Amino acid sequence: MMERLWEDILDRFGEDVVLHGKEEDVVLRAIVQPVLDQGREQETAGPLGLGRQDRLRYLGPAACPLDLDSVVEWRGKTHRVRSAHLAGTGICPHWWAVLCPGEEAG
Secondary structure: OHHHHHHHHHHHHOEEEEEEOOOOEEEEEEEEEEOOOOOOOOEEEEOOEEEEOOOEEEEEEOOOOOOOOOEEEEOOEEEEEEEEEEEOOOOOOEEEEEEEEOOOOO
């Protein structure tokens, strides 16, 4: 029952994202939100100039696993998976992940 409720939440509040996997690309519904830290700057200066420090929170279906090689496309931009965990096992399983900006296609 909880799994069906989670699917309803993703249908209602989620957005279409593309999960670029090793074998194929999958279009699915997921909740993606910016992680807002008051004590952290969005850009930091490094030896090569300014670098983006944006992070996004990803909540997606358990049926579409993520790993550190996964790339998520959201709103036309690619994001790399920084960490991913299967959460809610036995109750309401879903993938919880932190995404960071991916390399821009040039």
